[in-house]
Amino acid sequence: MDTPGISLCMIVRNEAQHLEQCLLSVQGRVSEIIIADTGSEDNSMAIARRFGARVIRLPWEHDFSKARNHTLQLASYGWILVLDADEALADWKLDDLQSLLESERADGYFLPFIHYVGEGSGREYVTDNVCRLFRNDSRICFRGSIHEEVASSIWSLPGGHIAYAHLPVHHYGYLDDELQRKNKASRNLELIHAALRLEPDSVPLRYALGTEYYQQGQYQAAADLLLPLLEEAPPESGYTADLYLKTAFALQAGGRPVDAESVYRAGIGLYADFTDLLESYAGLLLEQGQVWRAYPLLQQALDSGDTAHKYPSSSGSGTSRTRMFAGRVCERLFLFEEALEHYRQAISYAPDDPAAWEQLATLCLLSGQTEQLTAFTRQLLPALPRRVLSRLVPAALNARAAPWLAALCAAPHLPEDIRQVLQVLLGTLFRDPEQPGAASAGLARMRGDMPDNPWVSGYLWALSCRSGGIAAAGQGLGRLAELPPGPAADSEHRTNTPLSFADYSYEAQLLLQAGAWDTLLLLGRPFGAAHFLWSRLPLPLLRGLLDAPVAFKLQWCADYTGHLQHHSLPGDAAEWLLYAAIAQSCGQVPQLTSADEQTLRQSGSTAAITGLSYYMLLLAAEVHPEGSITATGSIPWLLLVKSVLQSGG
Numbered sequence: 237m238d239t240p241g242i243s244l245c246m247i248v249r250n251e252a253q254h255l256e257q258c259l260l261s262v263q264g265r266v267s268e269i270i271i272a273d274t275g276s277e278d279n280s281m282a283i284a285r286r287f288g289a290r291v292i293r294l295p296w297e298h299d300f301s302k303a304r305n306h307t308l309q310l311a312s313y314g315w316i317l318v319l320d321a322d323e324a325l326a327d328w329k330l331d332d333l334q335s336l337l338e339s340e341r342a343d344g345y346f347l348p349f350i351h352y353v354g355e356g357s358g359r360e361y362v363t364d365n366v367c368r369l370f371r372n373d374s375r376i377c378f379r380g381s382i383h384e385e386v387a388s389s390i391w392s393l394p395g396g397h398i399a400y401a402h403l404p405v406h407h408y409g410y411l412d413d414e415l416q417r418k419n420k421a422s423r424n425l426e427l428i429h430a431a432l433r434l435e436p437d438s439v440p441l442r443y444a445l446g447t448e449y450y451q452q453g454q455y456q457a458a459a460d461l462l463l464p465l466l467e468e469a470p471p472e473s474g475y476t477a478d479l480y481l482k483t484a485f486a487l488q489a490g491g492r493p494v495d496a497e498s499v500y501r502a503g504i505g506l507y508a509d510f511t512d513l514l515e516s517y518a519g520l521l522l523e524q525g526q527v528w529r530a531y532p533l534l535q536q537a538l539d540s541g542d543t544a545h546k547y548p549s550s551s552g553s554g555t556s557r558t559r560m561f562a563g564r565v566c567e568r569l570f571l572f573e574e575a576l577e578h579y580r581q582a583i584s585y586a587p588d589d590p591a592a593w594e595q596l597a598t599l600c601l602l603s604g605q606t607e608q609l610t611a612f613t614r615q616l617l618p619a620l621p622r623r624v625l626s627r628l629v630p631a632a633l634n635a636r637a638a639p640w641l642a643a644l645c646a647a648p649h650l651p652e653d654i655r656q657v658l659q660v661l662l663g664t665l666f667r668d669p670e671q672p673g674a675a676s677a678g679l680a681r682m683r684g685d686m687p688d689n690p691w692v693s694g695y696l697w698a699l700s701c702r703s704g705g706i707a708a709a710g711q712g713l714g715r716l717a718e719l720p721p722g723p724a725a726d727s728e729h730r731t732n733t734p735l736s737f738a739d740y741s742y743e744a745q746l747l748l749q750a751g752a753w754d755t756l757l758l759l760g761r762p763f764g765a766a767h768f769l770w771s772r773l774p775l776p777l778l779r780g781l782l783d784a785p786v787a788f789k790l791q792w793c794a795d796y797t798g799h800l801q802h803h804s805l806p807g808d809a810a811e812w813l814l815y816a817a818i819a820q821s822c823g824q825v826p827q828l829t830s831a832d833e834q835t836l837r838q839s840g841s842t843a844a845i846t847g848l849s850y851y852m853l854l855l856a857a858e859v860h861p862e863g864s865i866t867a868t869g870s871i872p873w874l875l876l877v878k879s880v881l882q883s884g885g
Contacts, residue, residue, distance in 0.1 A: 270307050305377045328403050349366050351409070367385070381427055477548070576596065582596075599875070610643050641662060676700075694746050771811045812826075816873055843876040
């Protein structure tokens with residue numbers, strides 16, 4: 237196929253870091269490259285000439301439109317593409333491109349620009365649609381000294397029309413290091429203020445100034461500038477939807493929630509499928525505790541889906557991120573099955589997202605739906621990268637969820653040394669928990685090949701605590717400070733220093749995974765109940781506690797009720813709910829002291845009050861077993877623990 241008849245027009249200054257990537261991306265998709273250099277001091281122009289570009293020197297006059305329009309006048313092909321050096325085409329298909337160029341209906345095309353933000357490692361992004369591909373027509377030109385645009389000149393043509401083309405462009409100029417390197421904030425403010433001196437009433441320039449303040453986190457200043465523009469900006473302009481979003485959020489962040497809600501509602505009245513606006517409004521309602529009002533907005537955003545072709549957007553809006561938000565809201569509403577479905581859908585959009593997997597796995601484990609979790613995991617095993625497995629494998633070990641752990645063992649990206657350790661545990665300890673010797677023997681053999689493997693040393697220590705009885709377990713606790721980090725936590729090598737709760741959390745995970753129940757009971761005692769809170773251990777471990785041997789759970793409950801000071805700490809509601817879960821799992825009705833009851837009532841957590849109410853039903857059913865009051869079914873105690881912790885109760 238012939239190269240499309242497109243002239244690439246660029247202005248460049250000191251862009252050697254990016255220019256090659258940009259020009260590589262356009263090879264075979266443009267017929268000529270025209271670059272105006274506005275004062276480079278690096279080898280940018282040498283790179284440009286290597287790609288066959290026509291290079292001209294152009295004095296910088298602090299006017300982006302003037303510089304860009306100069307390059308347009310030099311274009312010789314029927315269509316013009318405008319890029320910056322820190323932008324790159326996202327694998328445009330030649331057939332699709334040629335079809336767009338042959339269309340007689342459009343004078344230009346809005347292209348989806350993907351602006352990567354932050355540090356770059358997480359690849360978070362925001363999007364908007366910019367007209368950068370248009371006909372070579374002398375009447376079509378850029379306007380505005382900064383945030384220049386060409387769309388208004390196309391719309392001023394008789395019958396001028398701009399269509400949308402799904403031809404993405406990657407933009408790296410908003411990454412943190414790029415913003416600092418180019419000092420864009422100061423440069424933009426200087427140019428905007430200079431332009432405003434000439435056009436003080438310009439709506440686009442005032443919007444641009446408000447946007448700069450917004451991006452710098454100066455929300456009060458941004459709101460003061462943007463709010464009056466809502467009455468002046470035409471609803472059909474390319475930036476008015478974004479104006480509503482930025483104004484509302486700036487008001488919200490600036491401590492004006494009533495004004496923010498008014499703007500959100502007005503914006504949604506105009507742009508009912510603007511997913512970022514819907515999600516941001518839901519966030520405001522959630523801050524105010526209006527959870528039931530927040531959820532319908534998220535459902536509306538999910539029904540709208542990905543609307544980045546219509547509005548400025550951010551990564552995951554209407555899809556994965558909104559699903560995660562909806563799942564967390566459903567948990568607050570105790571709609572746990574709906575929450576699970578939202579997390580599943582989030583993973584279907586982004587199978588490599590550790591946060592989505594962590595939410596799904598925790599909810600499944602705490603609600604006893606390990607089989608469903610295992611089946612879902614098997615479906616997506618090839619897509620699970622190491623960063624996801626590094627969270628899921630410890631969760632499966634802490635929950636002692638052998639079928640799920642076996643599924644994870646088959647993941648192709650699981651490191652081989654970890655796979656070997658897990659296979660020993662699954663083949664011996666988990667299959668026959670009463671015979672830990674086989675696991676110890678297998679791990680001892682592995683230590684010869686992997687003497688520095690922390691997984692091996694960690695489990696050998698935990699198994700030694702288990703097999704040596706109470707005395708050996710007590711001695712083992714004295715050696716915890718020297719134990720190297722292992723599979724249960726990412727901690728640095730410890731020395732002979734007083735152990736923190738994080739240290740004990742790490743050891744608790746090892747001991748539970750190895751089934752060293754007697755030592756695990758001892759673990760909380762050095763701290764005393766006023767310091768060691770079992771509910772603050774990793775949440776999957778709570779499932780492991782609930783599935784522990786009955787003798788362990790009975791002793792655990794006796795230890796809990798025997799600590800007279802266990803209610804002295806504020807915010808201890810989660811600890812009592814965990815105790816209630818463990819007590820009921822071994823056939824006991826939990827005890828409730830007056831201090832515990834006060835803690836639950838004063839926690840401010842709906843989950844705590846729900847647990848208290850269910851306890852009252854249990855107590856009534858015990859006192860009147862043949863009466864009309866009964867407690868049927870089983871309350872998801874561990875999910876209540878999670879809810880209390882998330883609410884800070």
